[in-house]
Amino acid sequence: MPDLRFGTGEPTPLEVAAVDAVVSGVGPATVAVDERLVVGGRGRAAERRNLLLPALHALQDAAGWISPGGLDHVCRVLEVPPAEAYGVATFYHLFSHSEPAVDSTVHVCDDIACRSVGALGLVDDLRSAGHQVRSSPCLGQCERGPAVLVQRTGAVDLSVAAASVAGIGAAIGSSMSSSPVVLPQAGSGSLRLLARVGVVDPASLDDYRAHGGYAAMEAALEIGPDAVIRELTASGLSGRGGAAFPTGVKWRAVADQVGRPRHVVCNADESEPGTFKDRTIMEGDPFAVVEAMTIAGFAVGAEQGWIYVRGEYPEAAAGLAGAADAARAAGLLGSDVAGTGKRFDIEVRRGAGAYICGEETALFNSIEGYRGEPRNKPPFPTTHGLFGEPTAVNNVETLVNVLSIVRDGGAAYAALGTERSPGTRLFCVSGRVVAPGTYEHEFGVTLGDVVAAAGGLVDGSEVRAVLLGGAAGSFVGPDRMDLPLTLEATREAGLSLGSGVVMVFDQNDDIVDTVRRIAEFFRDESCGQCVPCRVGTVRQEEVLVRLGRGGSFHDERDLLDDLGSVMRDASICGLGHTASGAVRSAIDLGLLGGVS
Amino acid sequence: MGEPRSLVELTIDGNVVKVPEGSTILDACRREEIDTPTLCWASNLTPVNVCRVCVVEVEGSRVLVPSCSRPVEPGMVVSTDSERVRTSRRMVYELLASSVEMDRADASVHAWMDNYGVRPERMGDREEIATVTQPPKVQDELYVRDYERCILCYKCVQACGDDAQHTYAIATAGRGFDAHISTESDVALPDSACVYCGNCIGVCPTGALVFRTEFDMRADGTWDEDSQEVTTTVCAFCGVGCNLELHVQDNSIVKVTSPADHSVTNGHLCIKGRFGWQHAQS
Amino acid sequence: MLWGSNARAAHPIFFHHLLKGVDAGARMWAVDPRRTDSARFADMWLGLNVGTDIALANGVAREIIHSDLVNTEFVENATEGYEDFAAHVEPWTLDRTAGVTGVPAEAISDLAHGYAGASTAQLMWTLGITEHHTAVDNVLALCNLALLTGHVGRWASGLVPLRGQNNVQGGGDMGALPNKLPGFQDVVDDDVRARFEGVWGATIPPDPGWHLTQMFEAMGSGDLRAVWVIGENPADSEADVNHARRMLGCLDHLVVQDVFMTRTAEMADVVLPAALGWAESDGTVTSSERRVQRTRAAVRPPGEARQEIDVIADMAERMGVDWGRPTAEELWDELRSVSPMHGGMSWQRLEDEGGIQWPCPDEEHPGTPFLHGRLWERPVVGRRAPFSCVDDRPPVDQLTDEFPLRLTTGRVLDSYNTGVQSGKFASPIRSGDALELSADDAGSLGLVVGDRVLVSSRRGSIEMTVEVDPDLPVGLAFTTFHFPEIADVNQLTSDAWDASSGTSEFKAAAIRVERVEAGA
CATH class of the missing domain: 1.20.1440.230 (NADH-ubiquinone oxidoreductase 51kDa subunit, iron-sulphur binding domain)
Structure with missing residues (x-):
């Protein structure tokens, strides 16, 4: 593109190498084929715009900030107007715009769960110990706070749970990551979505297959795309992201579109304060997400899948990328998926610190390389989604439900839960309970049951209020512990299950x-x-x-x-x-x- | 050109109306002479529906919808003056007026604010609440960017970008209440990609972007819009045939605009047409 | 296809419309020796050698023919001379064309296939095509491409010459041509002349007059003794301006009517201060798309400046004819009475409709958005459109060891012509008098940005400041002509001119660049 005026800052060799690696697959937007022939134009620039966010990540990872010279280099390579690139870079909280004094930044969650377990004191202590500290919104580790994200220059980012000054100091210098997911319900035979979490080796495709992995995929190939959507519709599965839209209807709408290409997007931008269930699945059973997306691609006729993982989940993003790589190597992704002759591949994209990007249309804009600002709806993603093309977008929990539906049939699934809220549901239980964590219950369980399953309240606590559904949800009082947790009952009560947050506050909480x-x-x-x-x-x-x-x-x-x-x-x-x-x-x- | 469009029947404020398919609710309201406030909408820009002052109530919709961008549908039942609509419109003006200097906004804005009984002072003492108060940016002889008057309607960004000029010298930066219109790294305008077409100024509804002439004359107390006469003529600087509106005060050109409905310019000009008039008064 | 046009800078608002098309998916090629601001928007930029436009067009034509992409139905119905033309371009293989133009063969092929294969296509040009000694042939070479493909005379398909000034088209419409009367009516046609003579009450010489270049020749030969210059600054704007100034100096009497004391006015015996045609006068102008629009006075002219109509009418009175003091509307109505293509454009309609595109023969006629639609009638109405067999002829001012660099000139966004009007506002993006060189040429001359250099052509030498444009091909230099006070660029340019149009070859001078030592 034209008229672009670039700054005079010079990128460092490290920054150049990092950015060039991002665009190595497609090359820069403008190519001087010859002194007398330049190929470029708005079309080529538009095709590359979606590499802006990965390129900004590359700069941040390599240099610890988005330097003017580095940003300029990105703009030249991708032909992005510098003002727009700056607008995108300043949209996300995980990008820094001043040269860092030290090689790591400690993001301490001081959100509603962590601040009740000493986060504010931890911030002070870390500052006293000389760390560069930034307060963070919920980091999705409410069951084991206080939570910390360590952002490191030239090394992968790390999550630290139950963080202490000493623990963080040790983490910065090591390659250790957060402790593995612990399921309070581990070993319970009733788990369906969480059955493999903590059981399989999340990095092993073989282990995944040994525990029933890719059985659903085989079933899907056998019954065909149309039947997959029929079973999904019969199951009554609805979206777990908050809006509870019927998944079968959504997929049918995409499959019926004339337009191509189509996309499958996994919304893994789990950022609702109090929510950590999707992280549990992504870290504990990443192949399940990959398999479910592949089935979705097969069902709706999409060739490309995208997983958008929040930037504060480095371990989940790495695990999913590893799982996709392993699946590709095994012929389960790529130009010929499982010998079907059909193409489907998955790209993992990292968010960069913006809750709003969990809103599906903001998420699209973010992937496309624009500010994560939501679009007005209608039109809806099924017709005008990612890149303006038909898109099936589902969150992690919704997708993983698809596996058992395809494998065991929609009717079997519909037998679980209640008539209008079939299936099971993940709950993120935290606050003043004995055993906080991710729980799987059939729909219809009462709020009191959920709290009881988490061991009830800690000694000396009484329920003052429960935050149901997350920051975007509502507080309910102790008089509502008999509330059945179904879509219909919560709706009738003017409430929402939201992202499954059950955060318990007692009489001493402020x-x-x-x-x-x-x-x-x-x-x-x-x-x-x-x-x-x-x-x-x-x-x-x-x-x-x-x-x-x-x-x-x-x-x-x-x-x-x-x-x-x-x-x-x-x-x-x-x-x-x-x-x-x-x-x-x-x-x-x-x-x-x-x-x- | 093109086929005649079929008509869509809907109800607005109890009256059945028919408008061409593809019209927006705002188009339909205007046809029915139902006055509807707008801030971020302009006839020569793609609707971005960010200001939300044009919202209306549509039966069956959980939330209010922006009339500027929502296409009409058969059977739609629209209310433009319900309690919900009036509350939201009033609140949009109150929220803006509590954080932004609205004194130089178009006269219609003030008329609407009066109409809805806007009282921004109830948001709290201006010294204690968040505002966008800041000094104006005066960085060259042609433009002034007075961002304490900016309501972030995105019009300037659109006019600089896809909707007209395709220069992309400015964009929204930052997030939330800190979101603001900026060049890259906030470099001064002459160091940016800006080519001084003035199209951003042409679409600004609140006086946040002004020509230096106007800014200086206001500072001197000589700006007198009521005494200005506007004459439409044709730019002399190339063969494209852009219509210019010359705003003349005391036999001097003080500002140049272009009619938004002129098929050649759509209201947009280049630096020569916008600023190349000093030779007429030397 | 933008060919020899930097519309992004020279026609910015037209370019907005072009970009709407590009945004909607149109492919864009830019053919220009320089990778201009416009070319940066293109899917492909083809950097041809200056003055090889005919070679490139012929090569593209041959590729279209050899790839079976000719719109045969259109060619058979609406054109003539195809067989001769096909034979004429046959030697222009991709390789030969690439050799002459410097553009890689693959790009020539892509251009040919893209243009011929498009459902609609426009070919647009400006002075990059016409400021050559082969000006008219260059245009004809492009017309050949439109005829081959049928990209003419249809909605959204056509040939688009972009006019550089707001009334270049109108000047032609009004008969400011050596061989035409208003409405493009031939001066040699007795019936036409008779009609005008009836209205004007005077005898019109039956022979074509001189064009501008011939006038300057005539000044030199003594055949032209007195000149009245209205709103033109030839002492700055002519190619080989030293020559032009000498010619003006040969005159017995020079009258200049202008709004400013230009260099030409300074040479005049009599200066008539005039009101500005733009903001101080009423009238009409005609745009590139033949749209007649009203101009209106917005301010009173300063000092002794007078309306041009009044000055001319005064002159008539001194010559013994009383024209009264006609208004712009009265003059327009007279034009409508003699120029059929303007007949339907009443003053009121121009007011009401904003603008009307000619031809508009009667008051019910809506005007004409595009021309040559008749070529699509079956059978074709009127004369068939002829192919033209035109030959590549390199620029007159040849590159030699003494003058090894090719200098081409052009406009920039914020300035206009010799700067008489545009120099008056404080543009933050004004560039000044720089001579732009390629990085390689600057390097081999040992020059860096900001160095002062002496730039010489066969006609003159001036001092300039060096700027480096990394996109300029080796051997090419560029400058604007907007700042004659600081860089009298037209001392360098070539006045070799096109025999048909009289246009000078501003775009191709041979120059030498030497460093001016500090303090020298």
């Missing part, structure tokens, strides 16, 4: 501060595109700060109501729609002190 932290989370994570959310989340947090300082709730009530209305009614996407939900429920439960 709920006003928790609610303020939730408001802060939405303020930090709003993409800034639409007015209601960009300014509304700020004003909402300001109100809660004023309340925390002893302000009168009575004076702020109308404003909070109006802020809730405009965000819920007029925002572009789900972030704004739900940004006032937890606040609203806290008000209704009288959790904000001094409230009538």
Whole structure:
């Protein structure tokens, strides 16, 4: 492209090598074939734009920041306007824009779960110990906080669970990663989605196959794409990302599109505060995700699959990429999947610190190399998804459900759970329970059952409130422990299962501060595109700060109501729609002190 | 050119109306002379539906929908003045006016704000709440970027980019309330890719982007829009035939624009057409 | 296909429309010795040697013919001379064309296949085609390609010459040509002349006059003794400007009517200060797409400057004829009475409709968005379109050891012609008088950016500052002509001219570049 004016900063050889490795497969956008012949143009630049985010990661990984010279090099190679590339780079919190003084940055989760287990003290201690520390929104390790992500220059990033100053110091200098996933329900014969987690070697395709892996794929090839979608529809499976859209209907819509190419996207950008179930699967059973996506590609007629993993899950991303590589090497991905003559491949893309990219259309924009700003819907992804092409997008938990449905039939699946909420559901249980962790229960289990299964409350605790569904969900009081956890019952109660978060607070927890932290989370994570959310989340947090300082709730009530209305009614996407939900429920439960 | 489009029947505020297929709800409202506020919409730009001030209620939709970009569908039932609509529109203006200087926004903006009874002061003391207050960027003789008046409507980015100029000198940077329009690494405009077509200024609805002439005259207290006369003529700098609107105050050209509905320019000009008028007064 | 045109800089708003097409999936080729701002948007840039446009067009034509991509139906129905043409271009194999033009054979083939294979295609050019001593032949060579493929006379397919000024087209429309009366009517046609003589009440000389280049020759030979220059600055803008200034100096009497004291005005015996045609006068202009639009006065002219119509009418009065003081509308109505293609464009319609494209013969006629649609009638209406057998003829100003570099000139975005109008605003992107060299040439001359150099051609020498354009092919130098006060570039340019049009070969001078030592 034209008119592009590049800066004068020079990239380092390390930066050049890192970026060039990213584009090695396709080459730069503009090629001087000869002194008299240059091939380029907007088409070639557009084809390469989706390499922008990987190229920015390459810079951050290699140099520890997005240097002006490095960014300039990316822009020249991909023909991205520098202002746009800067706009993309500054959208994500995991990219740094000043030259780092040290080789590692410690991101400490100070979100709602971790701050109740000493995260704020850890931040102080780490700073005193000379670390470069940044506060982070939920890192998806709520069952074993405080959680830390160590971002290292020239080395892979690491997650550290139950972090301490000493533990982090040791991790920075080592190649160790977070401790393996521990399932509280390990060994229980009733597990379906989690059956292999903690049992198989997640790096071994052979081990995966020895534990029933690729049986579903064989079944799918035998019955054909149409029957796969029929079984899916018969199973009644609905999306586990929060909207609970019937998966069979979604896949059918994509399969019926005339347009090609089509895509399968796995939304692994699990970022809802309090949520860690998808990480459990990705780290413990990555081949299941790869197999389920391959079946999805087969069913909807897509040739390309994309897994978008949040940037704070380096181990999950590495595990999935390894699984895809192993599957490709075994002929289970690539130009001829399992001897079918059909092409399907998977690319793993890393997010870079933006909750909003879990919104499916923001996720598409992020993959495409644009700011992760949601698109207005309609049109929907089934017709205008990734690259504007028909796309089936599902989250990790939804996809993994597909395996048993295809293998055992939709009817068998529908027999589980309740009539309108068939199957099992993963719950992320954390807070003041004895055994926090990822749990699998059939739909219909009550909230009290879920808490009891996690060992009940720790000694001396009483339930003050439970945050159900995540920061975008709602608080419920102790009087709701008999609530059946189904789509229909929660909907009737004006609640949502959301991402399966069950976070338990007791009488000693500072709920006003928790609610303020939730408001802060939405303020930090709003993409800034639409007015209601960009300014509304700020004003909402300001109100809660004023309340925390002893302000009168009575004076702020109308404003909070109006802020809730405009965000819920007029925002572009789900972030704004739900940004006032937890606040609203806290008000209704009288959790904000001094409230009538 | 093209085939005549078939008509779609829908209900707006209780009246059955028929509009051509592919129209937006906003198009339909305008046909029905239902006045609808807009900020980020312009006839010569692709709708981005970010300001949300044009939202309407559509039966069956859980949330309000942006009329500027939602195509009409047969049987749609639209309300443009329900309580929900009025609340959201009022709140959008209150949120903006509590964080941005709106004093130089188009007159229609102020009329709507009056209409909805906007009271931004209830968001809190301006000294204590987040705002975008900042000094203007004066970096050359042609432009001023006065970002404390920026409502982030994206129009300038579109005019600089895909919708007209294809120069991409500016883009949105940062995120959330910190999102702002910026060159790469916030370099000064003369060091960016900017080619000074002025199309960003041409579409700015709030006076955040202004010509240096206007900025200086305002500072001197001599800017008098009411006394200005606008004459449409044709640019002299090439053979394309761009229409220019010369804004004249006291027999001096003070600003040049182009009609958004002119088929040659769609309201957009180049540096010569936009700024090459000083020779007329020397 | 953008050929010899840097529309991104010279016609920026036209380029917006082009980019809409590119955004919608159109492929774009740019043919230009330089990889211009426009070429950077292209899928493919073909950097041909300066002045080898005919060779390239002939090579493309042969490739189209040999690849069976000729639109046979169109050629048979609407054209003549195809067989001769096919034989004429037969020697222009890809290899030979590549050898002459410097463009790799694969690119020539891609261009041929892309252009011929497209369902619709436009071929656009500017002065890169016409400022050569082969100007008209260059245009004909491009027309051949449109005829071969049928990319003419249809919606979205055509030939698009981009006019450099707002009323170049209008000047031609009004008969400011040596052989035409208004409405492109032949001066040699007795009936036409009679009609004009009836309206004008004067006798019109039946022979074509001189074109501009011939006028300068005539100044030198003494056949032209007095000149009245209106709104033109030939003492800066002519190729080989030293020669032009000498010729102007030969005149007995020079009258210059202009808005500024230009270099030409400084040479004049009488200067008539005029109101600016653009913001201080009422009238019409005609754009590149034949669209007649109203111009309107917005400000009063300064000082003693007067409306051009009034100056001319005064002159008539001094010569003994009373024209009164006609308004722009009255003059327009007179034109409509003598020029059939303008007949339907009433002043009111121009006001109401914003602009009308000629021909527009009557008031019910909507105007004509594109020409030559008749070529698609079956059978074709009127004259068949002829193929032209044109030959490659290299630039007159040859490269030698003494003058080894090829200098070509062009416009930049923020400036216009000799800078009379555009020099008055403070452009933050103004580049000045730089001589752009390729990195290799700068290196071999031991020059770096900012060095002062003496640039010499067979006609003159000027001092300039070096700039390096890494995209320039070796052997090619470039500069603009917008700043005659600081770099009198037209002292260098060649006034070898095209016999048909009189256009000078601004685009191809042979130069030598030498460092000017500091303090020298």
